[in-house]
Amino acid sequence: MSPLLERSRLCTVRWALLGICLLVALGGGLAEAVERGRAVRPLKRYQQTESHMGTYFTIILYAPSEEAARSAFRAAFARVAELDRILSDYNPDSELNRLCAQAGRGPVVVSEHLYRVLEESVRVARISGGAFDVTVRPVVRLWRRARRQKRFPDPNRLRAARKLVGYDKIVLYPEKRAVQLRQPGMQIDLGGIGKGYALDQAIEVLKNRGIESALVDGGGDIAVSAPPPGRAGWIIAVPMPASTEPTYLVLAHTAVATSGDAERFVVLNGVRYSHIVDPRTGIAVKGPRQVSVVHSRAMTADALATALSVFGPQDALAFARKHDLAAQVVAEQDGRYAVLRSPAFDRLLCRSRRVLQRLQRSTER
Numbered sequence: 001m002s003p004l005l006e007r008s009r010l011c012t013v014r015w016a017l018l019g020i021c022l023l024v025a026l027g028g029g030l031a032e033a034v035e036r037g038r039a040v041r042p043l044k045r046y047q048q049t050e051s052h053m054g055t056y057f058t059i060i061l062y063a064p065s066e067e068a069a070r071s072a073f074r075a076a077f078a079r080v081a082e083l084d085r086i087l088s089d090y091n092p093d094s095e096l097n098r099l100c101a102q103a104g105r106g107p108v109v110v111s112e113h114l115y116r117v118l119e120e121s122v123r124v125a126r127i128s129g130g131a132f133d134v135t136v137r138p139v140v141r142l143w144r145r146a147r148r149q150k151r152f153p154d155p156n157r158l159r160a161a162r163k164l165v166g167y168d169k170i171v172l173y174p175e176k177r178a179v180q181l182r183q184p185g186m187q188i189d190l191g192g193i194g195k196g197y198a199l200d201q202a203i204e205v206l207k208n209r210g211i212e213s214a215l216v217d218g219g220g221d222i223a224v225s226a227p228p229p230g231r232a233g234w235i236i237a238v239p240m241p242a243s244t245e246p247t248y249l250v251l252a253h254t255a256v257a258t259s260g261d262a263e264r265f266v267v268l269n270g271v272r273y274s275h276i277v278d279p280r281t282g283i284a285v286k287g288p289r290q291v292s293v294v295h296s297r298a299m300t301a302d303a304l305a306t307a308l309s310v311f312g313p314q315d316a317l318a319f320a321r322k323h324d325l326a327a328q329v330v331a332e333q334d335g336r337y338a339v340l341r342s343p344a345f346d347r348l349l350c351r352s353r354r355v356l357q358r359l360q361r362s363t364e365r
């Protein structure tokens with residue numbers, strides 16, 4: 001299991017009283033689905049993990065039979081793999097890289113998936129004032145090398161890379177479903193949004209197969225559909241630094257994404273630099289910081305978590321308040337972690353003492 005996955009400690013807890021009674025009556029493993037007073041086939045919980053997009057994806061779903069579960073897993077994971085082939089910046093043959101090869105030329109007609117992700121990328125770039133910007137890839141590359149070599153990016157290279165950055169250089173043609181990258185040498189990095197889109201799509205594929213209750217975890221970013229049968233929501237542990245109090249959310253039909261530098265960072269001259277870069281300055285984000293955002297679309301949660309990581313903690317909170325966004329920022333202040341939450345995030349916290357006690361007991365074991 002990946003450290004991210006382990007940290008996210010997916011827990012579906014018997015949450016509503018009704019759920020608890022049902023589960024006790026049925027011996028814990030099964031939950032009865034009732035339709036207009038008539039019992040239908042009981043739904044069982046199934047779980048499967050596969051490696052995709054450089055991380056582990058785990059799907060938990062409720063299905064009437066093992067056969068139904070197996071074919072649902074197959075279809076959902078196949079969609080994630082398909083999206084990796086489209087959105088990956090590592091794979092030279094990805095549709096994204098084929099588009100980048102056309103930078104500086106005319107518009108290119110792209111797949112619906114790539115168009116949707118780029119459209120949302122530009123929207124989030126606009127509302128975040130360029131804190132999220134998928135054209136940042138040339139700069140991200142220099143910082144990736146800086147992490148490996150443990151020294152600052154070369155200033156001349158950084159200057160040249162910064163000239164290629166700017167979401168206004170992406171032109172979208174919705175009627176033709178075409179995209180133009182205006183400047184030669186431009187590169188797009190969907191690492192801050194693509195995984196979120198894959199989570200949305202996996203949930204969508206499962207819904208189209210009649211799977212109502214599902215959870216999809218992509219390396220700690222999680223999308224959920226309807227709660228497990230008889231329960232009020234999925235209880236999700238938000239990834240947090242080990243020294244902080246665990247945070248549990250009660251979620252249904254939504255997603256939570258976390259951006260942070262827990263694993264990928266470099267310390268230069270005593271300052272810790274994250275793998276997230278401020279596209280406006282070309283400098284990597286400083287200091288340990290972890291931002292979680294809840295949004296009905298995982299793609300948007302993913303992008304906004306990256307954007308808010310670029311803002312300082314106070315600005316991130318102000319942005320979340322202004323947009324009525326559920327966000328949590330964990331940042332180091334005076335050698336300790338401070339946890340800041342927007343009111344919309346606060347409302348999603350699990351407050352059931354009984355559930356919290358149960359969670360504590362299960363993690364102590």
Ligand code: ADP
Nearest residue numbers: 131132133134189191192259275276277279306
């Ligand atoms: P994680 O990869 O840990 O889930 P994120 O979702 O925040 O974290 O994505 C970070 C990735 O996004 C980076 O590895 C990089 O590829 C890309 N990126 C870095 N900074 C930005 C930015 N300001 N805007 C858009 N994408 C970024």
Ligand code: MG
Nearest residue numbers: 192302303306
């Ligand atoms: Mg992100």
